[in-house]
Amino acid sequence: MTVIDKAVKWAVEIAGDDTHQYNQDVRWGTHYDCSSFVISAYEQAGVPVKTKGATYTGDMKEVFLNCGFKDVTDSINLSDGTGLQIGDVLINENGRGTSGNGHAALVQRNGGMTVEARSTAYGIVSDVAYRNYPWDCVLRYPGGSSEAYTANWVEREVPNIGKSLATKAYMAYQAYTNKEADGYSLLWGNNASTASGGLRKYKDFLCMAFGSYYGADGTFLKIEFDDGKTIYAVKADEKKDSETDSLHMYHEHPFDRNVTEFVVDQSIVTGNDKFTSALEAAGISRSARVTRIWTSDTEPTVGGLGTTNSDEKEYHFADTNEKLPIHPRIFAQIPIKPTGDIYVLANGKDISRYVCDISWTNTKQSLATIFNFSVPKADGMKYINMYTPKEGDIFRYSGAKGEYFRGVVTEIDDGDTKVNKYVAVDAGWYLNECTDTYQFVNMRADECLKKICNDLHIPIIQICELSTLITQVYVDKPISDVINDILSKCGNVYNFDFVPEGIRFYKCTDMSAEPKFRISSNTELKDSVKFMGNISHKKSLGGMRNSVKVITDTDVITTLKDKDSIDEYGFLQEVVKINDGEDAETVARRKLDELNQIAESGSGEIIEELDSYTRAGYTIHIGEGHYIIKSSQHSVKNGVHYNKIDLERVII
Template sequence: MGVIDNAVQWATDIANDDSHWYSQDVRWGPHYDCSSFVITAYQNAGVPVKDNGATYTGDMYNVFISCGFKDVTSFCNLSNGAGMLKGDVLLNKADHTALVQADGGTTVEARGTSFGIVTNVPYRNYPWDCVLRYTKDGGGYIANWVEREIPNIGKSLATKSYMAYQTYTNSQASGYKYLWGSDSSTSNSGLRKYKDFICMALGSYYGPDGTFVKIEFDDGKVIYAVKGDEKKDSETDSRHMYHTGSDANMTEFIIDGNIVTSNEKFTSALESEGINRSARVVRIWTSDTEPTYGSNGSTSGEKEYHFADTNEKIPIHNSIFKQAPMLLDGALKVVVNDTDVSKHIGDISWTNTKNTLATTMSFSTPKPKEMKYMNIYIPKMGDIMRYSGGDKEDFRGVIIEVDDGAMYENKYTAVDVGWYLNKTTDTYQFTSMRADDCIKKICNDLYIPIVLIPELSTLITQIYIDKPVSDVIKDILDKCGNGYNFDFVPDGMRIYLCSDMSVEPKFRISPNTELKNSVQYMGNIEHKGSIENMKNSVKVITDTDVMTTLKAEESISKYGFLQEVVKMNDGDNASDLSKKNLGELNKEDETYSGEIIEELTSYTRAGSTIEKDGVKYVITSSQHSIKNGVHYNKIDMERLV
C-alpha cells in the first residue's frame, strides 16, 4: 500500500480498537485527540509531519504543506464533500481536524469525549477552513515512465471531452483490443476501461494506440490510462498534442454511449472516479509497456523529473508576453503601459551582462508640476516599459524602482524577465532528460515563450534544490559546453551559441555620411592578458576513487602545472567531464574593453561576438546611454575560445 492507504488503514484500525479512546491529556498514544490522531496517522505512514513540528490544529497547515501536502480546497465542495478523496485532511485551524476515509468525504476521526475515535462518519461541514491532500504518494503502477511535455494552452488543460467506444469499429486497428477485447469493460460510471486503465484518446505526440499513460492534475489526483484511440493529426496542433477545435482539449475520455448520454452524466462519471472536471493537467508520463501494480509506484528505471516539491504552473508575469506590437515610425520611442512618453524622456541608459542575465534600463521624466500645462503620464512601479531605437522593439520590462525625491525629475528603473528568473527560486529534479527538454519544461511551467533554442542533446541527471531558476538554466547550458548563452528579447527567451551571434555595430559621423564600423573607432581601450584562471590538468574523482586525469602537456611545459579536481555526479562520464573542463580551463584569458558610438537603432548586447583586429571576442558586458541623441556603449569583452 502507498502512504495514503497506510495512513487511512492505521486510523481505521485504531478507531475499531476499543483500547484506544479520545484524550487530550494522553494524546500521543495509546490515546489521541483530533490533531494528534491525524498527525500520527501520516507520521506512521512515512510522512514526517510530527518530526517537522506539527502538534495541534493551529500549526498543522504549514507543516503539512511543507511535507508534500497541497491545499485543494478550491477543488472541493465544503457543503457536501464532493471532490474530496481518500486520505484528504479536513482542517479547522482553531478547533478540529479529520481524515477522509473514502472518496466523497466520509471520515475517520477522534471526534471528542462524547463520540470517541470513530470511523465511517458521514460527511459534515464542521465548518472546515481547508482541505489538504498528500501529493507524493508512491502507490501506483510500476513502469519505465517517461515524462512528456504538455501544451501551453492554459485553461484548456481542464477541458475534458468524451467519445463513445461504440464508434470505434475497425477491428484491425491497434487500439481495438483495448476498447473491445476480453479485458475491456465499462465501469458503473460509464467510463470504458482496459483492465483497470481508463481508455482515452490522445494526440499522436503521446505515442501510438496502446501507449500507457500516467496523468497528474493540479488538485493532486493521478490517473492511469491507456491510449485506445488517436486524435486525427489534421484536427490537432502542429505537434499533435491537443485538439484545435473550439474545446481545445488535450484529454478525451472514452465512454459507453449507452450510459453516458449527456454532458452532465459525463461530469458525474468523472466524479465517480474521483476526477474533478475543472482540474487541469499538470504532468503526463507515457510507457510503451503495460505497467504492473506495486507498492512504491516506481522502479530504478523510472524517469521522474521536473519540480520535486511542487507541480504548480504559474506565469512568470501575467501580461509581459501579451503586448500588442509597438507602432514604430523610425524614431526613438518609449512606451509605458501603452502610453507614448517618448517626448518627455530625459537621459536613458541600460546595462546587460552575461553573468547577470537581466537587462536593466534607467530613464527619467520631468516632474509633472514643472509641466503643469501638459498632460503627462506618470510611470508607476509595476508598469510595463517598452523601448525602441527606431526600427524594432528592443526592450520590454517592468518598472521595479521609482525615485521621485529630486526636485525637477523622476527617475525609474525597469528590468526584463531575466530579473524574475534571478529572483525566483525552486527545486528541480531531472533524470536522463535532454537539456533542451529540461529548459522547455521550465519555460513551459512559467509560461515563458522560447523564440530561439538549438538542439541540446546532452542528458541531464541533476537535482537542484532551492536554486534561482536562472542558475538552473545556466548550469544546464554549462553541461552542454561550447559557450552557450541565454537572454531575453521582447517576445521571449533566446538560447544560442555566442559564436553564432556575431554583430557589427555601426555609426554615422553625420546624417549624410556613410556608415562606419564602430569597433574600428573604439576609444578608451584597455587590453589585458592573464593565466590567473588557467588549469592545464583535470582530475575527476568520486567519493572514493580517482576516475581519470587529463593533462595538457604543452601548456604544462610552458606555464607550469595547474590542476583542477572535479567531482563526478551520478550519470556523468569521467572522460567526457575531463575533456569538457580541460577545454574550458586550459586557456589564456584575454580581455578587451572600450567605448564605441552606435546608431540609435543598434542594440549591441552581452553574449554577442565582435571581431577586432582579426580576433573574435564575446561581449561580457555592455553599458549603453543615449545623450543628446547620441548612442554611447561601453563594452567589456573576452577572447572567444
C-alpha cells in the same frame, strides 16, 4: 555531544580518576580490563555493543560491526598510525594481551594516541603514544567524530586552490559584538558553548566563517576532509566579499588562502599552538585538506547510523514546482512597428516626447537587463498632456527599427523637485527574484530548460541543442541560478537572455555583433570597433588549466592533459566530478578546451546607431581575435547611442 565525543570523554575521565583500576576479575564497573573498558566507553555513549554481546577481544569485532562500525584497517598505516582518527577502536584478537585474549585500545587523538586499560603495571591511562601492538583490525564508528546528520544536503563546489585547502584560520567569538547581526545568537545565545579544546559551538555544530558563496549566516554545512574526517558546522560569520575571490568561496590572500575559518574562545586559544590543540581535541587534523562541502538551509537532525554520502535523503521534488505565468501581461503585448526614431511606451502611453536620461545595462553573468530613465514632473509641464509612469507599468523601448526592451517598472525615485527617476527590468528580474525547487534525473539540458520555461509560460524564441544529461536537485534556488547551472554543465560558452517576445538560449560564438555608426546622417556607416575609445587590455594565466581529471564519488575515470602547454606554463589541473550517465571523455575534452587558454580581457567605449543593440553574451571581432561581451552599458544622449563594453577573449 556526539557518540564518539561521549565515548572518548568518558574514557579520558575514567583514566584520570585513580579510583578506577585495571582488573581482569572485576571488569564491568568501577574497574576494567582492556576490552571491557572500550566496550563500556561506547555502551555508555549510546551504542549497545555490550548489550549485543561484546565481552572480550575475541568477539568485539563481530559485535561492533553489527552495531554499525566499519572495518577501516586497509586505510591505516599500522606501522606508524597514519590515518587513525579519534574514536577508532584498535583490536588484537590473538593472545598478546595480559589475559591471553589479545588487547584493545581507543584512539584518543587523530594519528593514534590512545586511552586504554593497559595492564596491571600501567593501569588505565590516557595520552599513550601510538605503537603497533600488533593490531589485527581497526574499527570506526561512521560519520567521523560526529554522528551522521540528515538534512537536505546540497553539494557545493570546492575551489581548486591546492594545498591551501588545508589552511585553517581562526577568529575569536568575543570580537563579534554586533547584536543585530544574524550570527550573534549563534555565538552568544543560550545554545552557544565552548568545547573543551576552545572551539566555539552552536548546539553540537562547530561555529565557522565562510564566504558568501556558501550561503547566509545560519546555513549549516557538512565538510569532508581528505583523511576521511567529516565535520558538521554552522556558518556564524561571513568573510568579507572584498577579501574573497570573485565567487566568494575562499579568503583571497597570497600567503593565507583559506576556505575554513573556525570560531574560537580567545581565553583558551591564545595562539597558533593552542589552535592546533583545539582542532585536535575535536578530531580535526591541521594538515587535512577539504575535499567536499555540502550546505543545508535547515538544521540537520541526528541520523543514527546513517552515512555521510551526498544522497543521505531520497528526494521527491520531481515536477513539484509551481506552474504559473512569470508575468501575466509582459509577453502578451502587441509588437511595436518600426518608426525610424526612438519610441517609448509606459502602460501603453507614448512618453517619447518627454522621456530623458535613457540608459540600460546587461551582463552575461546577470540575467536581467536594467533600464533607467526619467520623466519630468507633471506640474512642471503645464502645456503637455503627460502620463506619469507607476510601479508595475509595462515599459517598452524601440530604437528606430524595432522593440529592443520590454520590462516592468520596479523602482521610482520621486525625491527630485523636477523629475522622477525610474528603473525598469525585463522578465529576467523575475527569474532572479523567484525561487523554487527542481529535480532532474538523467534529462537532457535543453529539455530541462524547456520544462522550466513551459512551467512559467515563458515563450522560447531560440534554443540551441544541449544534449548534456542533467541529474541534479535544486532546493530553494533562484530560477536564474538553476538555468545558469544547467548551462554551465554544458560548457562555459552558453548564454541566455530576454528579448521582448521571450527567452533565448544560445552559444555565444553563434551570435556575432557588428556595431556601426555614422558621423552624420549623410555619411556612410563606419565600423564602431575601429573607433573604439578608452581601451584597456590584459592577459593572465589565472584560471588556466592544462590537465583535467574526471572522477566519480569513488574512482578516477580519466585524465586528459595538454603536454605542450604543461611544458611551457607548468602543471595546472582541474578535477571534475561527474554524475552517473555522463561520458567522462566528453566532459574532459570539453573542460580542457574551455580552460586551456591564457585569459585575455579588455574594455572600451563605442558609438553605434540608434537601431543597433550590441549586448552582453554576443561575440565581437577585434583585430585577429574574437571576444565575448561580458557586459554592455548603454546610454542615449542628444540622439547619440553610446556603449561601454567589457570583453573576454574566446577561441573559436
